[in-house]
Amino acid sequence: MPFNPLALIAEVTHRCPLHCVYCSNPMQLAGTQTELSTGEWASIFQQSGKLGVLHAHFTGGEPLARADLTEVIAAARAAGLYTNLITSGIGLNEQRLQALVAAGLDHIQISFQDSREDSANWIAGAKAHAHKIELSRAIRRYKVAFTVNLVVHRQNLDHLEEMIAFIEQLHPERVEIAHTQYYGWALANRAALMPTRAQLEKAVVIVAEAEKRFAGRIRLDSVVPDYYAKYPKACMGGWGRRLLLINPAGKVLPCHAAEVLPGLTFENVREKSLEWIWQESSSFRRFRGEDWMPEPCRSCDRRTEDFGGCRCQAFLLAGDATVTDPACSLAPSHHIVESAVREANSNTTVTQPAPASSFVQLQKLSADLWAYRTNPE
Amino acid sequence: MDLIHRSAQSRDLGFGLGTINMPPPADSSQPRLAAGCRWGGTTEEERVVLFPEGAIKLQGTGRQVLERCDGQRTFGEIIAELQKQFDTADPAKIRDDISIFLEQLQRKRIVDY
Numbered sequence: 213m214p215f216n217p218l219a220l221i222a223e224v225t226h227r228c229p230l231h232c233v234y235c236s237n238p239m240q241l242a243g244t245q246t247e248l249s250t251g252e253w254a255s256i257f258q259q260s261g262k263l264g265v266l267h268a269h270f271t272g273g274e275p276l277a278r279a280d281l282t283e284v285i286a287a288a289r290a291a292g293l294y295t296n297l298i299t300s301g302i303g304l305n306e307q308r309l310q311a312l313v314a315a316g317l318d319h320i321q322i323s324f325q326d327s328r329e330d331s332a333n334w335i336a337g338a339k340a341h342a343h344k345i346e347l348s349r350a351i352r353r354y355k356v357a358f359t360v361n362l363v364v365h366r367q368n369l370d371h372l373e374e375m376i377a378f379i380e381q382l383h384p385e386r387v388e389i390a391h392t393q394y395y396g397w398a399l400a401n402r403a404a405l406m407p408t409r410a411q412l413e414k415a416v417v418i419v420a421e422a423e424k425r426f427a428g429r430i431r432l433d434s435v436v437p438d439y440y441a442k443y444p445k446a447c448m449g450g451w452g453r454r455l456l457l458i459n460p461a462g463k464v465l466p467c468h469a470a471e472v473l474p475g476l477t478f479e480n481v482r483e484k485s486l487e488w489i490w491q492e493s494s495s496f497r498r499f500r501g502e503d504w505m506p507e508p509c510r511s512c513d514r515r516t517e518d519f520g521g522c523r524c525q526a527f528l529l530a531g532d533a534t535v536t537d538p539a540c541s542l543a544p545s546h547h548i549v550e551s552a553v554r555e556a557n558s559n560t561t562v563t564q565p566a567p568a569s570s571f572v573q574l575q576k577l578s579a580d581l582w583a584y585r586t587n588p589e
Numbered sequence: 590m591d592l593i594h595r596s597a598q599s600r601d602l603g604f605g606l607g608t609i610n611m612p613p614p615a616d617s618s619q620p621r622l623a624a625g626c627r628w629g630g631t632t633e634e635e636r637v638v639l640f641p642e643g644a645i646k647l648q649g650t651g652r653q654v655l656e657r658c659d660g661q662r663t664f665g666e667i668i669a670e671l672q673k674q675f676d677t678a679d680p681a682k683i684r685d686d687i688s689i690f691l692e693q694l695q696r697k698r699i700v701d702y
Binding site for chain 1: 639
């Protein structure tokens with residue numbers, strides 16, 4: 213086998229109490245009644261371990277929305293996997309946290325929308341901020357690694373220093389500063405989220421300073437926005453090369469967004485073995501390796517580093533999954549990204565958080581700015 | 590949720606010495622795996638250290654050093670053990686190499702000392 217998967221992204225549910233406007237979930241969410249059972253997940257972890265997978269990243273939606281999450285995590289540990297819970301923290305109290313750690317949870321990652329409560333709740337479309345702070349304090353009382361993730365974009369970048377100082381006092385081992393990537397809901401809301409070049413340049417300096425200050429105490433990882441980069445990101449470390457994702461209904465995908473791609477059929481773990489899907493299925497073989505590559509990728513020295521960029525972004529922006537990622541400055545379709553960047557820099561408007569008494573009112577008030585992520589049926 | 594585009598990229602050691610210098614471990618310090626880092630892997634040959642964003646496969650001396658970072662042995666003891674084991678090599682060089690190795694892992698938040 214030329215490649216074996218190293219990490220499994222387990223989207224255990226698409227249900228979520230938050231409505232983040234930058235959510236990377238597909239806009240067509242998997243319904244509750246189709247969700248895999250505890251036993252089906254346990255079988256997936258056993259199969260994954262045999263395939264060489266080392267990590268299971270639990271995400272969603274909000275993984276805590278599943279009542280059996282502790283059993284699911286225990287099943288992953290029993291299969292020898294490192295377990296990472298990516299969560300908003302909503303649905304977690306100290307008692308449940310204790311049970312998760314006892315079940316073998318290795319690492320917990322909580323994302324914050326902002327340091328300012330009104331803005332954080334506005335971006336998430338939910339009153340979640342205060343609970344996240346409380347929970348972060350509780351996490352430090354348990355033997356589990358803690359990462360704080362901060363998603364940055366046009367609406368909060370202007371006070372990045374304040375946000376970093378806020379995160380620091382939560383005492384994580386790791387901080388991840390992630391610029392929004394434009395898939396799913398984030399793509400629909402791109403105009404409200406994409407930073408200006410001036411915002412971005414300032415952010416790069418602030419992050420570099422923080423990294424220096426944190427050295428040896430907190431590890432800081434940052435994700436740069438690919439619309440402003442010269443070359444595309446090595447999305448998922450290459451198609452079907454290192455990662456696989458299983459959605460709540462058991463569909464096996466090479467990445468978060470692949471379901472948008474036309475003409476591909478994704479197999480389900482309910483019908484086929486994970487090994488067969490990884491090795492043999494046409495969807496996983498479609499963009500694996502270099503045979504599919506067009507020019508300029510085919511003759512480019514960087515093809516072994518970025519693998520031609522992201523197939524989903526090529527489809528979403530250029531309408532064709534088989535072309536070079538438009539984020540690449542060498543791509544024939546790069547003008548599409550350039551024009552989005554031009555538009556983002558044509559004004560420096562930042563919106564003030566809208567106070568609302570309910571989610572429905574918030575949706576109405578913000579309708580001109582962005583669409584909130586909604587929940588599956 | 591947020592995309593995990595980097596998990597596959599940080600899997601090799603790929604250290605690249607940065608410009609940030611960490612204080613080296615003191616002889617009396619007791620190096621140990623940091624929170625969220627643990628040994629894993631299915632077979633003896635395939636032993637890896639797992640950490641939140643990846644894993645490293647350690648062979649040879651690196652593995653021998655890290656296996657001794659158990660929070661019990663002191664840095665001084667670890668050095669002495671390995672100097673004894675590799676008695677044909679320059680003891681000062683062994684000390685320097687182990688010190689640099691642990692500083693790098695400390696910076697990555699894989700080892701605490």
